[in-house]
Amino acid sequence: MKNFFALTAALLLFISCGAQSTNTDSKSQIMVSETSTRPKLVVGIVVDQMRYDYLTRFGARFGDGGFNRMINEGFNCKNNHFNYVPTYTGPGHTSVYTGTTPKIHGIIGNNWYDKETKERVYCAGDENVTSVGTEDKAGKMSPHRMQTTSFADENRLFTQMQGKTIGVALKDRGAILPAGHTANAAYWFHGGDEGAWITSSFYMNDLPQWVKDFNVAEHAESYLKEWNTLYDISTYTESGSDENTFEGVFKGKAKATFPYDLKTLSKENNGYDIIKATPYGNSITTDFAIAAIDAEALGQDEYTDVLAVSYSSTDYVGHVFGVNSKEVQDTYIRLDKDLERLFNHLDSTVGKGAYTVFLTADHGAVDVPSYLASVKVPAGYVDGKARKEQFNAFLNKTYGTEAIIENISNDQIFLDREKVQELGLKLSDVQDAIAMEQLGYLNVSKVYTATTMSTTSFTTGIESLLQNGFNQRRSGDVILVNDTAFISYSKTGSTHGSGLNYDTHVPLLFFGNGIKHGETFDKTVIPDIAPTMSALLGISFPNGATGQPLGFVID
Missing domain, CATH: 3.40.720.10 (Alkaline Phosphatase, subunit A)
Structure with missing residues (x-):
């Protein structure tokens, strides 16, 4: 009987070792396979x-x-x-x-x-x-x-x-x-x-x-x-x-x-x-x-x-x-x-x-x-010159100067923050005022402020896309969105953005x-x-x- 138990134990040990060996070999093969x-x-x-x-x-x-x-x-x-x-x-x-x-x-x-x-x-x-x-x-x-x-x-x-x-x-x-x-x-x-x-x-x-x-x-x-x-x-x-x-x-x-x-x-x-x-x-x-x-x-x-x-x-x-x-x-x-x-x-x-x-x-x-x-699909071109004239008139009337704007590019408006402070204005208030003004311009579809982009979490729509493109350190104070298929470009050729x-x-x-x-x-x-x-x-x-x-x- 003792011999039977000894033989059984030895057999189980052999099977176990074999299984471990096979396991190890399989893992090695998988690693080699993944590499190769x-x-x-x-x-x-x-x-x-x-x-x-x-x-x-x-x-x-x-x-x-x-x-x-x-x-x-x-x-x-x-x-x-x-x-x-x-x-x-x-x-x-x-x-x-x-x-x-x-x-x-x-x-x-x-x-x-x-x-x-x-x-x-x-x-x-x-x-x-x-x-x-x-x-x-x-x-x-x-x-x-x-x-x-x-x-x-x-x-x-x-x-x-x-x-x-x-x-x-x-x-x-x-x-x-x-x-x-x-x-x-x-x-x-x-x-x-x-x-x-x-x-x-x-x-x-x-x-x-x-x-x-x-x-x-x-x-x-x-x-x-x-x-x-x-x-x-x-x-x-x-x-x-x-x-x-x-x-x-x-x-x-x-x-x-x-x-x-x-x-x-x-x-x-x-x-x-x-x-x-x-x-x-x-x-x-x-x-x-x-x-x-x-x-x-x-x-x-x-x-x-x-x-x-x-x-x-x-x-x-x-x-x-x-x-x-x-x-x-x-x-x-x-x-x-x-x-x-x-x-x-x-x-x-x-x-x-x-x-x-x-x-x-x-x-x-x-x-x-x-x-x-020409085939009756709503589309056209942004009149940048007219927008600029209208915007400058607003700035002079509201703030008494155009110098409050530092740069306008890539459909973004950058404020001169030192000038805003010098005039005793609150940055978010100026952003909001400019956003509301721009929203009234021809072919402007939507306008958002940097404050909104930094404080509100959007998960859908154009707002989400704008937020994914908004870099707090590098992006502007006001972001503009033009009407569908309205672009700032020549009347020939295509563009994007x-x-x-x-x-x-x-x-x-x-x-x-x-x-x-x-x-x-x-x-x-x-x-x-x-x-x-x-x-x-x-x-x-x-x-x-x-x-x-x-x-x-x-x-």
């Missing part, structure tokens, strides 16, 4: 000024390897929006990568009035660094005004700086802000008479040899050629007529009609800068991104790298020609080809299924208001390593992107992130 299945490279793509409906309106003209590949193989968030105002390039790129809004990250516009220095500042401008790759001041840039980390920063910290981050865009802010504070490099395109990719001393003191080689190869020169539609223009039925009164025109050209002789037009349009306002700006961005992948060996070791690519030409083209133009349609058809070229290169170098891509936009755009008005659907509804596509196949109409917001990528990589969320990881996207 992490993407080798994350490619973040921001398409500047891309409305969501471009995916559906132009979708039949796209091939299988670009936008449609992302949709067919990945996950499509069809109801994706910006959850703050203002919807501009600087705040947009920052919000995508930091997972929060201007309220937290501090990039409240492309430019804004600095209440401390009493001057207008640029979101990426930095007088404490020097240009690299040019003698021009175009390189005096850094992310120093961005107050939080990006998910690319968190990946660098997680990998003990072994994972690389490279930012690439025609616009400096499109490369710098996504790449974050710890990036190995950010490169942007300097046009004029140089046509070169440059950077700043924030990252390095000299361009790498591969960038020098790229510049001397005269890639920019090769794109000063004819721009005609990729396909027969008569088949571009998803956009308006080629000749109309709603488009801007390049200097030196009588009409905004195809074709465009860029070599000739460049002489009156600041040289290589004309490339930016054509689809070839996206092509040279793709060329440079591919060169960066190869030269920097991105995705070639055990540490996840991040490549932040922003396609800026879509914004330039939209601003000049408008969202309903054949120029915009051709730009997106050609961008689709560039995306296919980029993905094919990633397949061959990093490996199909070894990298992850997300694609979104930094804002949308309004249809040209003069076009909307509002909290309305045409500016907030943008694509959000994921595909590649760790991404499920599917789609959703559930609402997602831009700050969700960075936490989702952090969750996929198993790293810390950006330190100011307010968004939530989209678990239904991750496989």
